Amino acid sequence: MAAIRPIGILTPMPEELVLLEAALQRPRSEERAGGRFIAGRLDGQDVVLALSGIGKVSAAQVSSLLLDRFAARALVVSGVAGGLDIRLGIGDIVVADRLAQQDYGALTRRGMVNYRAGSIPFGERRHDPYYDLPPELAARLRAAVRGLHLPPIPAKATGGRERRPKIRFGTILSGDQFVNAAPARLALRRRFPGALAVEMEGAAAAQIAERHGAPCIVVRALSDLAGATSHVDFMAFLPAAAAAAATTVRRLLPVL
Structure with missing residues (x-):
């Protein structure tokens, strides 16, 4: 009987x-191309963990x-992101059902x-960018994720009372910039109506996964709201947001 192929899980930050x-469980570490890859069992699933970098x-x-x-057999990107939708707050979870660079x-x-990444960027668009x-x-x-209860978001992050995180499915954007200004956030929403979050890795992983015929699941917890204080909020809420994303990923592994 053929061996079950693992799920690859990458995170941008330690x-x-x-x-x-x-x-x-039973971790085994291997160095490859300057990075460390850790194989083992996570909640009964064979996985390989890797730190991708930003x-x-x-x-x-x-x-x-x-x-x-x-x-x-599948890729999972776990980590934090900046929120684009004003109905979401720090600590909320976005699972990408659509990604774009x-x-x-x-x-x-x-x-x-x-x-679409990899296509000639002028003339007629033969494919949408998603x-x-x-x-x-x-x-x-x-x-x-139905019925998943995550730890409450502290009042410091909500600006009011503590509350339970929301889990939303929708569009996540990726790009090689940290969004640190409200006008930039609004510009992204104009170009990609309905987009929920922005980060720096997910759609690139999806591009590679597509070439290999593998699915790519991106799970992000909001550490900031992609505005003028994003650099402060990011560092303040990174640990709690990353923990919420990791908990959500573990809930999803059995159905991949």
């Missing part, structure tokens, strides 16, 4: 990785290694025109 590594190139490199060297395209007189989760997989993920 604070995000350590939460999953601490729960790993940005799209870093995520693409580690994604390729997970899929090629470790034969991962918001900084790939053409700079024109009309502004940025987004193209990577969509298969509907049947999205349905399984939605069912898996």
Whole structure:
């Protein structure tokens, strides 16, 4: 009987990785291309954990290694993000059912025109810029998180009373910039109506996964709201947000 291929899980930052590594059973570590890959069992699932580093190139490199060297059957990106939707707050969870590289395209007189990453960024757009989760997989993920109770978000993060995090499915944007200004956040919402969050790795991992015929699941907890105080909020709420993302990822693993 063929061996079950593992799930590859990558996190951009050490604070995000350590939460999953601490729960790993029978860990085995391997150095590859300057990075550490940790194989083991997580909640009964064979997984390989890796620290990708920040940005799209870093995520693409580690994604390729997970899929090629470790034969991962699926990729999961776990970590934090900036919120784009004003109905969401710090600590809320976004699971991507659609991803786009918001900084790939053409700079024109009309502004940025987004193209699908890897395509020629001018002329007719033959494909939209999105990577969509298969509907049947999205349905399984939605069912898996139903009833999941995450630790309450502290009042310091909500600006009022503590509350339970919301879990939303929707569009996450990726780009090689940290969004640290409200006008930039609003510009992203205009270009990508309905987008819920922005980060720096997920859509690049999805691009690599698509080439390998593997699904890519991106789970992000909001550490900031992509505004003028994002750099302060990010550092203040990173540990709690990363923990919420890791808990959600562990809930999803059995249905991948």
